[in-house]
Amino acid sequence: MPAPVLIIQTGDANPALKTNYGGYADQIGCAAGLCHTEIEVVTVYEGQRPSCPRSYRAVFITGSPAMVTDKEDWSERTAEWIRAAAELDTPMFGICYGHQLLTHAFGGEVGYNPAGRAAGTMHVKTLDCCRQDELLGVLPPEFPAHMLHMQSVLRPAKDAIVMARSPMDPHHVIKHKHNVYSTQFHPEFSPEFVRAHLHYYTDIYRGCGIDAQALCEKVCETPQSTGLLRRFLELYARH
Secondary structure, X not given: OOOOEEEEEXXXXXXXXXXXXXXXXXXXXXXXXXXXXXXXXXXXXXXXXXXXXXXXXXXXXXXXXXXXXXXXXXXXXXXXXXXXXXXXXXXXXXXXXXXXXXXXXXXXXXXEOOOOOEEEEXXXXXXXXXXXXXXXXXXXXXXXXXXXXXXEEEEOOOOOEEEEEEOOXXXXXXXXXXOEEEEOOOOOOOHHHHXXXXXXXXXXXXXXXOOHHHHHHHXXXXXXXXXXXXXXXXXXXXX
């Protein structure tokens, strides 16, 4: 049996959303075309620790309600593991918190997004460097993607390459190494989950000056962003 794909779970959806749509790890596994027997989920935010990076074909790092800047013990330990995994040429793909944690692990800067809280479906624009990229070259110049975050990458790590931007974030997609990528957007989320999230937290968004209902009306399918997870495994997962 081949080695599993590791999903480093850094947080999860609230119980109501999780019951109806699955947790973050479930959604990543589904979007990546993986069955449960191909996945090992490690809930680092609950104190679990992954095995040696050589034990895995590839790694996904989830989003989280936590903040990278809080530098919680479990998060800093995971950053250390990420650095070790990179040294061993482990393929990794970070999403939202995972995007920020990879940046933090490699020496970049993360903080609250100066443009404010991002939610719903927005359009991401690729940069010229995407056109020849093995993973991202299939993307059109502009595509829709789901976003739910308050923090973002403020300064990428030294050797990172910014591959795409959004209206609220100039560092929305980053290539950290030849087989290490990350996105601030959520390729794993379905439109139904995003709408349910916006409805559930309507009052919180209202307090931030955000009209959740108006955002719900703009939520749409995001096939280009979702397709990146399967393509990442096809290109980089160890055999």
